[in-house]
Amino acid sequence: MFGSKQKNNSTAEATSRLEDxxxxxxxxxYLDSACQSLRPKSVxxxxxxxxxxxxxxxxxxxxxxxxxxxEAIDEARGAVLRLLHLSSKDYxxxxxxxxxxxxxxxxxxxxxxxxxxxxTSDIEHNSVFLPTMTLATRLGVERIVLSRTPTGxxxxxxxxxxxxxxxxxxxxxxxxxxxxSIKELxxxxxxxxxxxxxxAAQTMAHNHEMxxxxxxDAICFSAHKMYAPSLGVIVCRKxxxxxxxxxxxxxxxxxxxxxxxxxxxxEDPASQLEPGLQAFGxxxxxxxxxxxxxxxxxxxxxxxxxxxxxxxxxxxGLKSLPDVNVINAGPTSVVSLYSSxxxxxxxxxxxxxxxxxxxxxxxxxxxxxxxxxxxxPLLRFSIGLNNTHQDITTTINTVExxxxxx
Amino acid sequence: MFCIAxxxxxxxxxxFSARYRRLAKKAWGCVARRLTFRPxxxxxxxxxxxxxxxxxxxxxxxxxxxxxxGIEVGSFVIVALTVWSLYVVFKSGLxxxxxxTCNPANAASCSLGAEACSIETAKPSFVxxxxxxxxxSWLANEFSGLGETIAAxxxxxxxxxxxxxxxxxxxxxxxxxxxxPTALDIFDPGCQYCRQLYRNQLQANFASKYNVSYIAYPIxxxxxxxxxxxxxxxxxxxYLEAMKIKPLIKAKTPADWQILNRIFTKAxxxxxxxxxxxxxxxxxxxxxxxxxxxxxxxxxxxxxxxxIRTLAFSDxxxxxxxxxxxIVEHKVKxxxxxxxxxxxxxxxxxxxxxxxx
Ligand SMILES: Cc1ncc(COP(=O)(O)O)c(C=O)c1O
Numbered sequence: 001m002f003g004s005k006q007k008n009n010s011t012a013e014a015t016s017r018l019e020d021x022x023x024x025x026x027x028x029x030y031l032d033s034a035c036q037s038l039r040p041k042s043v044x045x046x047x048x049x050x051x052x053x054x055x056x057x058x059x060x061x062x063x064x065x066x067x068x069x070x071e072a073i074d075e076a077r078g079a080v081l082r083l084l085h086l087s088s089k090d091y092x093x094x095x096x097x098x099x100x101x102x103x104x105x106x107x108x109x110x111x112x113x114x115x116x117x118x119x120t121s122d123i124e125h126n127s128v129f130l131p132t133m134t135l136a137t138r139l140g141v142e143r144i145v146l147s148r149t150p151t152g153x154x155x156x157x158x159x160x161x162x163x164x165x166x167x168x169x170x171x172x173x174x175x176x177x178x179x180x181s182i183k184e185l186x187x188x189x190x191x192x193x194x195x196x197x198x199x200a201a202q203t204m205a206h207n208h209e210m211x212x213x214x215x216x217d218a219i220c221f222s223a224h225k226m227y228a229p230s231l232g233v234i235v236c237r238k239x240x241x242x243x244x245x246x247x248x249x250x251x252x253x254x255x256x257x258x259x260x261x262x263x264x265x266x267e268d269p270a271s272q273l274e275p276g277l278q279a280f281g282x283x284x285x286x287x288x289x290x291x292x293x294x295x296x297x298x299x300x301x302x303x304x305x306x307x308x309x310x311x312x313x314x315x316x317g318l319k320s321l322p323d324v325n326v327i328n329a330g331p332t333s334v335v336s337l338y339s340s341x342x343x344x345x346x347x348x349x350x351x352x353x354x355x356x357x358x359x360x361x362x363x364x365x366x367x368x369x370x371x372x373x374x375x376x377p378l379l380r381f382s383i384g385l386n387n388t389h390q391d392i393t394t395t396i397n398t399v400e401x402x403x404x405x406x
Numbered sequence: 407m408f409c410i411a412x413x414x415x416x417x418x419x420x421x422f423s424a425r426y427r428r429l430a431k432k433a434w435g436c437v438a439r440r441l442t443f444r445p446x447x448x449x450x451x452x453x454x455x456x457x458x459x460x461x462x463x464x465x466x467x468x469x470x471x472x473x474x475x476g477i478e479v480g481s482f483v484i485v486a487l488t489v490w491s492l493y494v495v496f497k498s499g500l501x502x503x504x505x506x507t508c509n510p511a512n513a514a515s516c517s518l519g520a521e522a523c524s525i526e527t528a529k530p531s532f533v534x535x536x537x538x539x540x541x542x543s544w545l546a547n548e549f550s551g552l553g554e555t556i557a558a559x560x561x562x563x564x565x566x567x568x569x570x571x572x573x574x575x576x577x578x579x580x581x582x583x584x585x586x587p588t589a590l591d592i593f594d595p596g597c598q599y600c601r602q603l604y605r606n607q608l609q610a611n612f613a614s615k616y617n618v619s620y621i622a623y624p625i626x627x628x629x630x631x632x633x634x635x636x637x638x639x640x641x642x643x644x645y646l647e648a649m650k651i652k653p654l655i656k657a658k659t660p661a662d663w664q665i666l667n668r669i670f671t672k673a674x675x676x677x678x679x680x681x682x683x684x685x686x687x688x689x690x691x692x693x694x695x696x697x698x699x700x701x702x703x704x705x706x707x708x709x710x711x712x713x714i715r716t717l718a719f720s721d722x723x724x725x726x727x728x729x730x731x732x733i734v735e736h737k738v739k740x741x742x743x744x745x746x747x748x749x750x751x752x753x754x755x756x757x758x759x760x761x762x763x
Contacts, residue, residue, distance in 0.1 A: 346456040353460035405467035
């Protein structure tokens, strides 16, 4: 079931897909993992198992099924902290709908009167870019949009971090550029009384290591971008949770309720971002995805290396094509491009009829791509562990062929 | 143009498949924009066009440009054909209402109206117009035809009284009675549907309810120069009018009606109906010989017969026939022969026995 059992010879590698994704039509080339990754069979099985074997509510029932759910959910919370080398003394894992929801739950409940400004960057996804606007308006503070270098670094002066709420991504969904100096940023912010909330949506599947030891105050990401079912994850410092001014409240997060008041369950801080019933099956299957990611060795290779080699091939191949402008400064698992000869949407539709699934448009980064860089809609390929070298070759050849129709 | 064509096509296929209704709705958004002179929603247009071109792009990328032009041309054709068919449906419907035939220029070709003989018009066809580079005159004809139909709408709604259209020297199948209303049958002696209507009237005993009179109207055929649609109809009409001027004294049924009865109901010894015989077998002289033979049998003296023969080709009779033609074409304005005016209405074509009772 797991990657360690994969075939390990190079001819098999050229033509066959990881067994975990063998349900895929051999002619389908899925290159939209940045939006949501495909799910390995073991993850689907875990979800199915929950629904068919112990479909119970978590955190509130005494029967066996419920006990089993509670154990599995606790295991999932712990697995996330272990993955990021975080202590459960300082951090908790909460689940929500997606990255966007996670960021909003935090930002919209930050208290009045303490913070001086909101800082974000120009290449943020709308899930960061927009909530920082409403946050600044609600708190009545300034909002600063900083630039990122072509390699992904944030350019700031430490004064700007004074009591600042910094919300930035650790990996861009346009071209995969990374915030390599994340540790320094967090340290500088903390020194000035600021906090840092990281949008790690594009980091967790293939580059979670860069977040280890960064000491961010919160890290939000989407399980559906890391081979798990649709689910949002928030890893948050307990101190930040305690400071929140809770507005979004409901069942499953209180220890007592009177006629006009309620007391949050302080012994279970994770629940405070989880009003109402949770997606238990998805959380359990997410746990399985983490296990799978930990164990998978595609065709005997290290999984990051495998992804990097595919990214390299894709980047180099596309860059060499005439009339194609690749946005990326360098190879990553996400490559975006445009052509002055053919509209990206048309190219995406053409590719689709050849079985190649790629995204076209602005990928929720309208400000950066359209307003700031004045670019036309882009075409984006994003790689996942479901992809093969053959997928990449076919894709490059197909793009080359289609460009001849322009 | 592409959006409108897409809308038309999608609406048609979404009748059969719900899957396309969503797309058809989107296409309608585009069409609505076009109709209000805003630019088409390019997103939808481009997406649909790209989907259509995708297969070509994958197989033969170099042909995408040509295929794209093809789509635009095809769209134009689809829209043009649709607009034209809507126009034809509207025009035909209006004609059916006004004249009882969807094609007034050729009533026999319209299966929706009652069966009738057409009054052919000399309007050039679309193909001939193109050949002669006279598209403008074809268009002018087309729209003046529609104009005429629209102008004739009130005639459809008016209260028709046979008395208002009676010819000079009207004769009645049975003796005129004050107590019966009048009916007027306009027919061509050669037209098979006129024969049918006459026989229906006999079966329904129509003449016992109405004072039935008639106008014999030989349908002209402009395609044969001065000819007529049925070659001997004019000769017969001349004789009928002459007999009205010189009636058969003391006859119970007027002589002209007797002749009509023979043409419409009797057959020759070989079994061929006289109408067919006159239309197909006999020439003008032979027709006259037959008529004279009948007049003799009916009781006309030989002198009277030769007087009638002379009268038939006199200016007097020609004038009567000309006046009758004017009544038919300018007053009744029918395009279908037979036309029967009775009971406040003008009926074009054969009328069922039931409706005559
Ligand atoms: C960098 C980044 N941030 C945030 C998001 C939002 O993720 P979700 O749609 O799961 O909330 C995405 C999704 O593509 C993303 O790429």
